[in-house]
Amino acid sequence: MCRLFSLTSTEPMSPMKAIEALDMMKEGHDGSGIGLFLSDLDGPFSKFKDLPILSGIFTRDGLRRLEEFMSGQGFIPKHMLTLDAKNDPPPGTPRRETYLVQVYEPPASWQYLDQSVQEKKLTGIRLKLRHMGEAEGDMVVFSFWPDVIMIKEVGDPMEIGTYLGLDREEIYARRILAQGRQNTNYGINLYACHPFFIQGVSTMTNGENTAFVPIKEYLSSQGVVGYEGYQSDSEVFTHILHFTLKELGLGIEAYKHVITPLQESDLAAHPDRDFLHKLRQSCRRLIIDGPNCVIGCLPDKTMFMVQDRKKLRPGIVGGRSGLFAFSSEACGLDAVVPDRDKTKDFQPMHLDTVIVSPDCKEVRTCRQTQPLPLQH
Amino acid sequence: MQANAAVTPSTLSVQDLPWQIHWDRYTCTLCGRCTSVCPVNAIELGVFRKREIATPPFGLQEKPSSGFNIYYGIRQRTDPGYACIGCSMCNMVCPNNAIRTVKSETADLLRFHRDRGGQPRTRGGRRNNQQSVLDQIKFIRISMLTDPALDAGRHEFELKTLIGRILSPAKAIKAQQEKGWMPPVREVYPLLIGGMSFGALSPNMWEGLQMGVAYLNEELKMPVRMCTGEGGCPPRLLRSRFLKYVILQIASGYFGWDEIVHAIPEMKEDPCAVEIKYGQGAKPGDGGLLQWHKVNQLIAAIRGVPPGVSLPSPPTHQTKYSIEEAVAKMIQSMSMAWGFRVPVYPKISATSTSLAVLNNLTRNPYAAGLAIDGEDGGTGAAYNVSMNHMGHPIASNVRDCYLNLVKLGMQNELPIIAGGGTGKNGNLAANAAALIMLGASAVQIGKYIMQAAAGCLGTEGDRCNICNIGRCPKGITSQDPRLYRRLDPEKVAERVVDVYVSFDIELKKIVAPLGRSTSLPIGMSDALGIADRAAADRLQIKYVV
Ligand code: SF4
Ligand code: SF4
Numbered sequence: 009m010c011r012l013f014s015l016t017s018t019e020p021m022s023p024m025k026a027i028e029a030l031d032m033m034k035e036g037h038d039g040s041g042i043g044l045f046l047s048d049l050d051g052p053f054s055k056f057k058d059l060p061i062l063s064g065i066f067t068r069d070g071l072r073r074l075e076e077f078m079s080g081q082g083f084i085p086k087h088m089l090t091l092d093a094k095n096d097p098p099p100g101t102p103r104r105e106t107y108l109v110q111v112y113e114p115p116a117s118w119q120y121l122d123q124s125v126q127e128k129k130l131t132g133i134r135l136k137l138r139h140m141g142e143a144e145g146d147m148v149v150f151s152f153w154p155d156v157i158m159i160k161e162v163g164d165p166m167e168i169g170t171y172l173g174l175d176r177e178e179i180y181a182r183r184i185l186a187q188g189r190q191n192t193n194y195g196i197n198l199y200a201c202h203p204f205f206i207q208g209v210s211t212m213t214n215g216e217n218t219a220f221v222p223i224k225e226y227l228s229s230q231g232v233v234g235y236e237g238y239q240s241d242s243e244v245f246t247h248i249l250h251f252t253l254k255e256l257g258l259g260i261e262a263y264k265h266v267i268t269p270l271q272e273s274d275l276a277a278h279p280d281r282d283f284l285h286k287l288r289q290s291c292r293r294l295i296i297d298g299p300n301c302v303i304g305c306l307p308d309k310t311m312f313m314v315q316d317r318k319k320l321r322p323g324i325v326g327g328r329s330g331l332f333a334f335s336s337e338a339c340g341l342d343a344v345v346p347d348r349d350k351t352k353d354f355q356p357m358h359l360d361t362v363i364v365s366p367d368c369k370e371v372r373t374c375r376q377t378q379p380l381p382l383q384h
Numbered sequence: 385m386q387a388n389a390a391v392t393p394s395t396l397s398v399q400d401l402p403w404q405i406h407w408d409r410y411t412c413t414l415c416g417r418c419t420s421v422c423p424v425n426a427i428e429l430g431v432f433r434k435r436e437i438a439t440p441p442f443g444l445q446e447k448p449s450s451g452f453n454i455y456y457g458i459r460q461r462t463d464p465g466y467a468c469i470g471c472s473m474c475n476m477v478c479p480n481n482a483i484r485t486v487k488s489e490t491a492d493l494l495r496f497h498r499d500r501g502g503q504p505r506t507r508g509g510r511r512n513n514q515q516s517v518l519d520q521i522k523f524i525r526i527s528m529l530t531d532p533a534l535d536a537g538r539h540e541f542e543l544k545t546l547i548g549r550i551l552s553p554a555k556a557i558k559a560q561q562e563k564g565w566m567p568p569v570r571e572v573y574p575l576l577i578g579g580m581s582f583g584a585l586s587p588n589m590w591e592g593l594q595m596g597v598a599y600l601n602e603e604l605k606m607p608v609r610m611c612t613g614e615g616g617c618p619p620r621l622l623r624s625r626f627l628k629y630v631i632l633q634i635a636s637g638y639f640g641w642d643e644i645v646h647a648i649p650e651m652k653e654d655p656c657a658v659e660i661k662y663g664q665g666a667k668p669g670d671g672g673l674l675q676w677h678k679v680n681q682l683i684a685a686i687r688g689v690p691p692g693v694s695l696p697s698p699p700t701h702q703t704k705y706s707i708e709e710a711v712a713k714m715i716q717s718m719s720m721a722w723g724f725r726v727p728v729y730p731k732i733s734a735t736s737t738s739l740a741v742l743n744n745l746t747r748n749p750y751a752a753g754l755a756i757d758g759e760d761g762g763t764g765a766a767y768n769v770s771m772n773h774m775g776h777p778i779a780s781n782v783r784d785c786y787l788n789l790v791k792l793g794m795q796n797e798l799p800i801i802a803g804g805g806t807g808k809n810g811n812l813a814a815n816a817a818a819l820i821m822l823g824a825s826a827v828q829i830g831k832y833i834m835q836a837a838a839g840c841l842g843t844e845g846d847r848c849n850i851c852n853i854g855r856c857p858k859g860i861t862s863q864d865p866r867l868y869r870r871l872d873p874e875k876v877a878e879r880v881v882d883v884y885v886s887f888d889i890e891l892k893k894i895v896a897p898l899g900r901s902t903s904l905p906i907g908m909s910d911a912l913g914i915a916d917r918a919a920a921d922r923l924q925i926k927y928v929v
Contacts, residue, residue, distance in 0.1 A: 216527060218527065218898060218900050218905075218908070219900065219905070219908065220910070221908055221910040222795070222905070225790045229791060229792070229793035230793050251553075255554060256554060256557055271540075272571075282560070286559075286566065287553070289556070290550055290551050290552060290556035290557075292550070292796065295902060297901060297905075298527070298900070317901075318534075318539065
């Protein structure tokens with residue numbers, strides 16, 4: 009079972025912090041991979057808050073094709089960071105040519121486009137690059153979005169962190185999701201590494217989504233740009249969240265009602281029963297089954313954790329004002345926020361969604377049996 | 385037989401018949417129960433003449449002599465019109481086990497003579513074919529790696545399904561916010577009792593099934609539903625609170641519709657759904673056929689016809705220009721009849737044109753689902769040739785339809801109800817689970833419930849299957865009180881409950897190890913494997929050996 013760790017903080021933090029936490033939980037991952045989602049960036053990237061950042065891994069050919077393609081689209085490179093490794097890669101990690109983080113300025117004509125159109129276009133470009141890379145094997149693209157960096161690699165998280173020098177200040181961030189991968193069911197593939205990302209929505213999961221195939225079939229037929237790929241059964245969690253937020257216009261509180269709806273008796277007693285009943289029926293195809301703990305970050309930088317219906321996966325949230333962390337195990341929390349009030353640590357159960365807003369003031373829990381906030 | 389007896393083309397020997405009666409002279413008490421119970425008069429009292437040699441006691445002068453002895457017993461008739469159907473009722477009633485049926489080991493020659501009078505054979509039952517693709521399917525995706533296994537006995541399960549048009553999430557939210565019309569949706573147990581009409585089943589059988597269903601709902605909280613079949617519904621049921629457990633079936637011929645229309649103002653509850661029957665898997669292209677034997681006063685009254693006439697389903701009404709139009713109009717008018725509060729869906733035979741029907745329905749906002757009946761479905765009366773050679777297997781048909789919905793992005797929006805041969809070899813839960821994972825939202829059974837709940841003797845080996853002539857030896861499909869008195873409705877109800885509860889356990893035993901428990905695994909095709917390459921390719925499931 010993979011180990012998950014995320015932190016949300018008012019101060020920029022080094023991604024190595026999260027990796028240290030993963031290292032504490034080392035028993036739980038086999039060193040088959042690490043994935044990082046960094047947002048609310050500090051340092052040089054904070055100057056380009058609104059410009060999309062491309063993260064990926066490229067060969068020399070890939071870089072050339074990337075440049076050609078992006079300039080063809082009218083994108084102008086603004087700032088670039090490459091994670092150049094000085095040493096040999098740790099055992100099990102292939103040597104790659106360039107880990108690239110590149111800020112682009114979109115073509116001038118974009119400023120007249122609607123926000124949603126821009127979002128779709130950015131997604132479209134990421135997918136186009138991904139497809140080009142899949143065909144030639146020279147580009148792997150994880151995200152293309154303002155204020156988001158994603159790094160994924162095969163190997164032990166700590167070793168990779170050191171190898172890629174992930175403690176550099178340029179990539180300090182206030183929201184970090186990190187996963188130490190335990191490869192289980194599918195082949196090792198960079199795209200299969202959590203967290204997954206689409207249009208500002210990112211989630212990671214530990215567990216096994218047994219409803220993967222029907223959900224995948226449903227999502228990929230909805231005509232939404234970006235619902236594809238699916239190298240991992242957990243990728244659909246990200247897309248369901250995206251679907252809930254962007255396609256249905258519901259809030260994070262509704263997410264749990266989509267993936268693990270209340271059962272009949274609880275529903276009957278719920279103040280929003282009519283709405284929830286309809287939601288349960290119409291989103292029935294998105295119900296997850298099997299044990300899963302989902303941790304994620306929303307476009308507004310809110311961080312959350314939800315559990316499956318039976319709460320078969322561990323998950324704990326804790327911290328202090330200004331810094332909160334979500335972790336698979338308490339030892340992960342101890343590694344990063346040792347000075348917290350441990351009595352306030354919270355382990356969400358089967359009805360809870362734990363939410364920490366970007367101000368990092370408090371942990372808010374939302375139970376499924378509570379009334380939903382007004383739907384917009 | 386005398387050497388010069390008339391041997392006609394249809395003269396058969398006992399050996400030529402599919403079933404042979406073995407009667408034991410020494411244990412028979414000549415009570416006559418077997419002959420009186422035999423539904424087809426295949427056996428009769430026989431008078432046998434036997435030559436006996438009398439040998440005088442040793443030492444006497446008399447010579448041995450021969451004489452004749454008469455004894456009485458049971459004779460099997462070989463007239464094709466009265467051939468034994470192997471039901472074994474004679475054995476069941478014999479106090480001494482003096483009589484039993486044995487299946488012939490040689491080819492059955494009777495089949496060449498079943499058409500006396502120029503009428504091809506009609507029968508009840510199913511295709512005479514034991515094979516089943518569903519039986520070959522295995523559930524292979526068992527979670528051994530990352531999951532604590534779910535325990536079928538302890539965990540909570542939510543194995544219900546939805547019948548009714550399900551709006552896409554965006555549309556549902558919009559309708560909810562704007563207080564617009566939402567198609568009615570029912571949450572039901574995924575195993576339905578399919579349409580077996582009040583004319584086809586005996587009153588006792590029907591009552592037993594209804595009682596069982598009511599018990600399951602009210603005592604065990606299992607929302608099991610039963611379809612009435614074509615030909616109306618008893619007036620009292622229509623006006624009772626139990627109507628909500630009933631799916632009313634109405635066929636293109638509108639048999640029994642009068643009774644239903646008249647009851648609408650007095651209905652205390654809406655029916656669960658309305659099923660419009662266009663086709664049946666066991667006799668695709670044939671309407672229902674209720675033969676005259678079974679049309680007694682009550683049935684005649686409910687259907688509004690004279691008693692004692694054969695009732696093939698009337699053709700669709702001339703005002704209906706085409707099947708699409710017929711489906712659309714009937715769905716519309718049935719929905720209207722109940723103020724658009726009741727899901728209305730058609731039932732068709734599985735055929736290569738199922739997809740066309742499905743595509744039409746996806747564009748009809750009032751269509752609440754599609755029931756598809758495969759070739760292995762049972763029937764109360766159909767021509768042999770229809771049953772054995774017409775129709776389409778259910779597995780691939782359901783799969784095609786489901787994948788088509790997936791392509792349209794409407795997966796489960798229009799629930800598919802699959803039927804036809806589910807559990808025909810007794811593997812009900814496995815077959816139903818396979819159909820669900822191939823894409824069915826619910827599964828319907830008919831013959832299985834007759835076999836399990838009432839002891840129907842009919843088999844795929846062409847045993848019994850005389851449902852059509854109203855002589856059902858068990859009283860299941862007979863309208864003759866002398867026969868249906870044999871069936872105790874209370875006991876049928878008890879068995880219905882047994883069947884459902886045990887099915888439920890088995891279904892959980894299947895889905896739990898697959899890691900599913902909070903939603904029915906509709907379309908979970910990654911769990912399925914089959915050791916037949918062609919079938920695997922066709923169904924788009926894994927090939928495993
Ligand atoms: S098995 Fe049935 S049909 Fe055959 S003789 Fe006995 S009672 Fe009659
Ligand atoms: S027992 Fe009755 S219902 Fe069963 S096959 Fe025979 S006649 Fe038909």
